[in-house]
Amino acid sequence: MRNSTNTYNPHVSVDCVVFGFNGEKLKILLIERTIEEQNFSDKKLPGSIIFEEEDLDEAATRILNELTGLKNIYLSQFRSFGNPNRTKNIRDRNWLERLTKIKIGRIVTVGYVALIKISRKIIFQSENTTANWYDINSLKSFQLAFDHNEIADAALEYIRQKVKSEPSMLFELLPQKFTMTQLRNLYDTIMGTTSDVRNFKKKIMQIEGLEQLNEVQKDVPYRAPRLYRFDKKIYKKSKKNI
Amino acid sequence: MRNSTNTYNPHVSVDCVVFGFNGEKLKILLIERTIEEQNFSDKKLPGSIIFEEEDLDEAATRILNELTGLKNIYLSQFRSFGNPNRTKNIRDRNWLERLTKIKIGRIVTVGYVALIKISRKIIFQSENTTANWYDINSLKSFQLAFDHNEIADAALEYIRQKVKSEPSMLFELLPQKFTMTQLRNLYDTIMGTTSDVRNFKKKIMQIEGLEQLNEVQKDVPYRAPRLYRFDKKIYKKSKKNI
DNA sequence: ACAAAAGTGTTGCCCATACACCCATGT
DNA sequence: ACATGGGTGTATGGGCAACACTTTTGT
Numbered sequence: 379m380r381n382s383t384n385t386y387n388p389h390v391s392v393d394c395v396v397f398g399f400n401g402e403k404l405k406i407l408l409i410e411r412t413i414e415e416q417n418f419s420d421k422k423l424p425g426s427i428i429f430e431e432e433d434l435d436e437a438a439t440r441i442l443n444e445l446t447g448l449k450n451i452y453l454s455q456f457r458s459f460g461n462p463n464r465t466k467n468i469r470d471r472n473w474l475e476r477l478t479k480i481k482i483g484r485i486v487t488v489g490y491v492a493l494i495k496i497s498r499k500i501i502f503q504s505e506n507t508t509a510n511w512y513d514i515n516s517l518k519s520f521q522l523a524f525d526h527n528e529i530a531d532a533a534l535e536y537i538r539q540k541v542k543s544e545p546s547m548l549f550e551l552l553p554q555k556f557t558m559t560q561l562r563n564l565y566d567t568i569m570g571t572t573s574d575v576r577n578f579k580k581k582i583m584q585i586e587g588l589e590q591l592n593e594v595q596k597d598v599p600y601r602a603p604r605l606y607r608f609d610k611k612i613y614k615k616s617k618k619n620i
Numbered sequence: 621m622r623n624s625t626n627t628y629n630p631h632v633s634v635d636c637v638v639f640g641f642n643g644e645k646l647k648i649l650l651i652e653r654t655i656e657e658q659n660f661s662d663k664k665l666p667g668s669i670i671f672e673e674e675d676l677d678e679a680a681t682r683i684l685n686e687l688t689g690l691k692n693i694y695l696s697q698f699r700s701f702g703n704p705n706r707t708k709n710i711r712d713r714n715w716l717e718r719l720t721k722i723k724i725g726r727i728v729t730v731g732y733v734a735l736i737k738i739s740r741k742i743i744f745q746s747e748n749t750t751a752n753w754y755d756i757n758s759l760k761s762f763q764l765a766f767d768h769n770e771i772a773d774a775a776l777e778y779i780r781q782k783v784k785s786e787p788s789m790l791f792e793l794l795p796q797k798f799t800m801t802q803l804r805n806l807y808d809t810i811m812g813t814t815s816d817v818r819n820f821k822k823k824i825m826q827i828e829g830l831e832q833l834n835e836v837q838k839d840v841p842y843r844a845p846r847l848y849r850f851d852k853k854i855y856k857k858s859k860k861n862i
Numbered sequence: 863a864c865a866a867a868a869g870t871g872t873t874g875c876c877c878a879t880a881c882a883c884c885c886a887t888g889t
Numbered sequence: 890a891c892a893t894g895g896g897t898g899t900a901t902g903g904g905c906a907a908c909a910c911t912t913t914t915g916t
Contacts, residue, residue: 434700
């Protein structure tokens, strides 16, 4: 009996497409990859081969925690990618094998979407990785490692669909207190729409747990907008009662 | 440098949740698994370890073709399952190792939904596998191999969601010519609803490519119902023009 | 006073739902 | 003639889209 150790037995990794929102633009978190001897540098999605006794969700949680120090991040698996050619680029292979000290035959990767509040102070500079936020629109002009462009595009399409059926996920991208304009900008940025101010407010305020505060934003050079917050507990309770 | 061959390097498989509809009930296709020396038998989803140079979609296509002889089956990847315990049942391990002649450490599986027209004549009796249709409702009373109950449940939930945004997928489950009652039964079975006859027809007939024929069903002991068909080309063309 | 953005209600239209009776066929 | 399921239209209400002016604040 052969054991599981034939060369073509694929490795399994998890790649995370991490979205953030700075109040104006939708951002994606990319790892800077440098290959020094070639004086080459590009970008890739955060990701890792899964550990021996790790479930997929756990791997995604670990990757994000290692990268950002955060816990309790919104995570959602969206699709797996297993094209045999996805790891055949010679630069990617060399880089991987140098990093992991493992001879890589093939990698099937499970894609996750993560949503994080960009305001949370994040340490992106760990021992050997640097990450930065990039504008979603700039993605087209990057050639990411592996098939990460395809994965990022699929993730974007996925959250577009998902916002329709579960708009409360938007609050994962906003600070604890936010303005209606921020919320609407976020929605429109993701959906590619330009919503009417009044209609948007009417619709969005139907979400249980979203409430207006008796507070306004400070230090703005015009009429101060009111603040809102989203109480996830109230939201979940109301969903159960349906 | 180690090569990829450590014991815990997971295998990757594809499992297919195949749905069919007999005009009344929603069915799922399950493989009969017998372990002779234990005089034991149960059921599992169709699935296989992926081949060396095979993409995930290809693997799913191959599995279904080997099982049914059919090509051009509607397929949609819906989720991957990687709990390290999913292959730890000793019965499952022994069965797998005997079948594959490979020592199995761990398997991450990619779940696909397949929709097939139950009318298509299918050879379910290949050399070493037998498959049968089972009522969806009977799933609860089976204890399937591995975590296949969980996978089947997730698949069912997935198609429920998907029918909402893409109701034309229902036609994959119906014969080329079908009645409005069959279509409505199918919809209601999946969605768990009981639609009003007239309202349902109005809504569904909005789908481009669905057309009423000048033909009725034969050999029915009551007023013969009219037949409909769905033209996928017309449908796709109309979608592009939006 | 002016610039910049926030905030607020009403109307019309369309789509979704509710609902009941007659028709065709086989026994 | 009767039993079985097939087939059809209208009226109503609720939700969504369109739309413009006033308010607040800082300079």
